[in-house]
Amino acid sequence: MSDGSVSIKGPLGSNSRSFNTDLMSVKAENGRLSIEPVSEPPLEKKAANAAIAVRKQIENDMAGVKAFFEIKMQSVYAHFPLTMEAGEGFLVIKNMLGERAPRRARLFGSTKVEVKGQALRLYGTSKDDVTQSARSIRQACRVRRKDDRTFQDGIYYALE
Numbered sequence: 001m002s003d004g005s006v007s008i009k010g011p012l013g014s015n016s017r018s019f020n021t022d023l024m025s026v027k028a029e030n031g032r033l034s035i036e037p038v039s040e041p042p043l044e045k046k047a048a049n050a051a052i053a054v055r056k057q058i059e060n061d062m063a064g065v066k067a068f069f070e071i072k073m074q075s076v077y078a079h080f081p082l083t084m085e086a087g088e089g090f091l092v093i094k095n096m097l098g099e100r101a102p103r104r105a106r107l108f109g110s111t112k113v114e115v116k117g118q119a120l121r122l123y124g125t126s127k128d129d130v131t132q133s134a135r136s137i138r139q140a141c142r143v144r145r146k147d148d149r150t151f152q153d154g155i156y157y158a159l160e
Helices: 044-064 127-140
Strands: 005-010 013-018 024-029 032-037 069-076 083-086 090-094 103-106 112-116 119-124 154-157
Touching: 005 044, 013 044, 024 044, 032 044, 044 069, 044 127, 069 127, 083 112, 090 127, 103 127, 119 127, 127 154
Parallel strands: none
Antiparallel strands: 005 013, 024 032, 069 119, 069 154, 083 090, 090 103, 112 119
16 A cells, blocks of 8 residues: 555455545555545545545455456347457457448456357456446447447347
8 A cells, every 4th residue: 555546466466546645544454444534624525425435446446356347248130240359458349230340349457358159258356447348348339320229239238
């Protein structure tokens, strides 16, 4: 832990989180973190809300280094069979709606991707990075200039 940031290490990797030192103070005592918001009148409510948010983010980071956060997605097509390829820091979606140019979705942080047929598995130690990567994939599969009620091809969250 240094001034304005907290680093968490575990068996699956490490996460780091920065915070605003003007709104709160974070101290490590006896293996426990204590987050104290500033009690100055103009910043009191904002500091309390920021402390709650940072506390939850640190709890998520601690959970992520023990067990991966995972999102499962499924590709669905009715018109053209789309294929997916995982690259370093991105996912390539080919033949979406018969387009010749492949679509690319950015993967954030240390998010890893597994592609098995039409199934897609995103996992990583940071919940923020995994969910932003899933959002990036959904955004890359948006249907533009067509009726989205008819053209429902894309990559969706799997219900399992």
